[in-house]
Amino acid sequence: MSLPSTALSIAGLHKSFGSNEVLRGIDLSARDGDVISLIGASGSGKSTLLRCIPMLEIPDAGTVTVGEDNLSPEGGRLTRGQESVARRMRGHLGFVFQNFNLWPHRTVLQNVVEAPLFVQKRPRAEAEEEATALLEKVGLAEKRDAWPAHLSGGQQQRVAIARALAQRPRAILFDEPTSALDPELVGEVLKVIRALADEGRTMLIVTHEMGFAREVSSQVVFLHQGLIEEAGTPEQLFGNPSSERCRAFLSGHFDRNR
Amino acid sequence: MDFDFFAGMFAQLLMGLPLTLNLGILALLGGFSLALALNLMRATRIGNAVASAYVFVFRGTPLLIQIFMIYYGLAGFGFVRQSFFWPFLREPYWCGLLALILNDAAYTSEILRGGLRSVPKGAVEAGRVSGMTRFTVLRRITLPIAIRQALPAYSNEVISILKSTALVSTITLMEVTGIARAAVSETWRAVEIFLCAAVIYLALSLLVTRLSAWVERRLSPWQFGVTP
Numbered sequence: 335m336s337l338p339s340t341a342l343s344i345a346g347l348h349k350s351f352g353s354n355e356v357l358r359g360i361d362l363s364a365r366d367g368d369v370i371s372l373i374g375a376s377g378s379g380k381s382t383l384l385r386c387i388p389m390l391e392i393p394d395a396g397t398v399t400v401g402e403d404n405l406s407p408e409g410g411r412l413t414r415g416q417e418s419v420a421r422r423m424r425g426h427l428g429f430v431f432q433n434f435n436l437w438p439h440r441t442v443l444q445n446v447v448e449a450p451l452f453v454q455k456r457p458r459a460e461a462e463e464e465a466t467a468l469l470e471k472v473g474l475a476e477k478r479d480a481w482p483a484h485l486s487g488g489q490q491q492r493v494a495i496a497r498a499l500a501q502r503p504r505a506i507l508f509d510e511p512t513s514a515l516d517p518e519l520v521g522e523v524l525k526v527i528r529a530l531a532d533e534g535r536t537m538l539i540v541t542h543e544m545g546f547a548r549e550v551s552s553q554v555v556f557l558h559q560g561l562i563e564e565a566g567t568p569e570q571l572f573g574n575p576s577s578e579r580c581r582a583f584l585s586g587h588f589d590r591n592r
Numbered sequence: 593m594d595f596d597f598f599a600g601m602f603a604q605l606l607m608g609l610p611l612t613l614n615l616g617i618l619a620l621l622g623g624f625s626l627a628l629a630l631n632l633m634r635a636t637r638i639g640n641a642v643a644s645a646y647v648f649v650f651r652g653t654p655l656l657i658q659i660f661m662i663y664y665g666l667a668g669f670g671f672v673r674q675s676f677f678w679p680f681l682r683e684p685y686w687c688g689l690l691a692l693i694l695n696d697a698a699y700t701s702e703i704l705r706g707g708l709r710s711v712p713k714g715a716v717e718a719g720r721v722s723g724m725t726r727f728t729v730l731r732r733i734t735l736p737i738a739i740r741q742a743l744p745a746y747s748n749e750v751i752s753i754l755k756s757t758a759l760v761s762t763i764t765l766m767e768v769t770g771i772a773r774a775a776v777s778e779t780w781r782a783v784e785i786f787l788c789a790a791v792i793y794l795a796l797s798l799l800v801t802r803l804s805a806w807v808e809r810r811l812s813p814w815q816f817g818v819t820p
Contacts, residue, residue, distance in 0.1 A: 388721050425723035435714035439736050439812075449722035452732055501722060 338366040340399070341505045341536045342387065342427075347396035349382055349410075356382045357393070358560035364505060364538060369531045371547035371568075372540045374557035375583060380540045381432075383557070384509050387538070388427050389420040400426050401504055425453060428498025428506040432513050434490040436482040442469065442493050443478040446500045454501070461500070468496040472526050488519030492526055505536040512543060544587050548572050556580045597781070601788045604775065608768040609792065615689055615767060616754040622689075623696025623753070630701040631708060643701065650698035656759050658695055663687040663763045688760030696753050703749060707742030708734065740812045747804035751797045758793075768792055 343363035349356050356379045364370055372380040385391045387398055389405065389412065397406040400423040405416055412420055436445050443465055450461035469475045472492040482490055491511055498506050511527065512520040524546050530537065531550040541547050547554055547568065554571040556564045556579075564577040575581045630646060633639030650658065666672045666681055680686040711734050719729040739746075761770035772789040776782045 390717060390721060421723050421725065424721050427721075429718075429721040431714060431718065433714055435712070435718040437715050437718065437733060437737075438712070439740060448732065449724070452728055453723045497722075 338368075340364070341366045341368070341401065342538075343399045344383070344387065345397045345399075347383065347386060347398070348394045349379075349386060349391060350394055356560055357386070360396070360557075360560075360562060362555065362562065362565075364536055366504070366536050367534045368553060369535075369537045369539070369551050370553045370555060371551040372538065372555050372557060373542070373544070373547060373583075374563075377559075378557040379560040380557045381509055384507050384538060384540050387507060388424045388429055390429075398423070425501065426504045428501050428503035430491070430494050430498050430506065430508045430511050432510040434482075434487070434494045434514070436490055436493055436497070438482055441479050441481055442474065442485070445482065445493060446497045449497070449501050465496070465500055468499050469493070471499075471529075472496045473522075486519060487515045488522045491515065491523045495523075495526055495530075499530075505538065506530070508537065508539040508541070510540050510542065512541070542587075544572070544584070556583065558583075594784070597784060598788060601775065601785055602792075605768050605771050605785075605788055605792060608766055608771040611765065611767040612754070612757050612796075615692060615757045615760060615765075616750075618689055619692035619696050619753050619757070620750060622693035623700050624704075626693065626697035627700035627704050630697065631704050634705070647698045647701060650695055651702070655691065655695045655756055656762065659688060659691040659759055659763060662691050684760070684763040684765050688757075688763055688765055692753060692756060692760070695756070696749065699749050699752070700746070703742045703745045704738060706745065707738035707740075710741045711737045740808075743804060743808050743811065747800060750800050750804070754796050754800065755793055 341364050345361050347357050347360040360379075360383055362370070362383075372383065374380050382391055386393045387400070389398070389407070392407050392410050392412055394410050395406075395408065397404055403419050403423045403426075405412070405419055405423065407416060437448065440448065443462065446465035446468060447458070447461045450456045450464070451458060466475065466478065469478055472495055474489060474492055474496070477485060477489065477493075482493065485493065495506075495511075508527065512523050515523065520543070524543065527537070527539070528546075528550055539547070539551075549568075551568050553565060554568050555562055556571065556575075556577070558577075558579050564571060564575060564580045571580065572584065575584060630643040633643050662681070663684060666687075672678060672681060681690075715733055715737060716729060719733045724732065757767055758769035761767060761773055764770070766774070768789050772785050775785050779785070
């Protein structure tokens, strides 16, 4: 059996905001089908790391590879040529934000077909058919003509997931997808993400939901002050973490949830 | 009351309506394009300074003075009289229209700036991350949201510019107010004549108010709770 190929990889990633060095040399790669959870205290750099992959934050140094494309920006900015590579890379990724970031002036269906129509230039009939199927998958088929403002947070996030899937991405990046939700709405979003994991989708998930991370991940990565402190299978990392900091972080987390 | 006089006057003043509308609509179109350009310029530091200076000058001086400066003032410069633009700039119509456009652009650019600032950063980020070019983000996300936000303030500007067209009567243009002034100097019945003119402007304002309310309802359904 041949190994799945690499969907995306990150090498030697550095990023500072002013004098604050947020990422201090990160190496990470995901093969097709991997589900990687990024955990760590707030300020450990996990969201910045995720945002560097589609160049929402431009790294100061290091290389990001998505499929066939790679970028090594210098000095925290992209040249014109790099900008167009970045756009191609973004097209191969789906991104789900903490605050959903649906387009408020478009209906649910319009949100989902926007990128297929206006970026990928697919035919409308095909895009709408696929979007309808995706909305059905996230359980919101009957909301296709609703406005985002009329949906609950959990519903908005499920639309955002459908919107990410509509790009037919090679990998989906989740930036704390349930952190902005009321506790009773977290479950419905996690259920959708879990179903995607079962389908074999490639995903990177920044999360504070430890139980969820343990359950869906093929790999868990613990970040501390801009570096990967420990990485391994969920069994290793949650069952028997070798790093003292990781152990402290996890016990703090589980104490709080008790 | 002399109804025949009113009816005759109305008919006469309405002859000026096409020019009033022509000036108003072209000023709005030109002003909006220039306002958009001014806002795009604000992305750079020098551009921002230029745009701010422009707004300061054209919002800070009376439109009447701007009209006079362009109509009477420009002719004083030899290079203007020699230039390609002279056939236009010696016509009161083009001078009046130019002044209206420049003035409207200053106000509209501020209205648009307010709208642009209200566009949620997350909506723009979601556009970029889906692979859109900067232009597509502007066309599909930023501008549609900004324009919806700016619409109530912009309808004020539309009414204001339609009324401001009255000022070009001072440089011999025979739009509604120009015809009214000529009629007053013939008949000396100032109250009746200006009343007729005022009614025409009122009707225009009413039309704009209704139109903008309709457009607003159509464009910002998520705010009004309307489902399509």
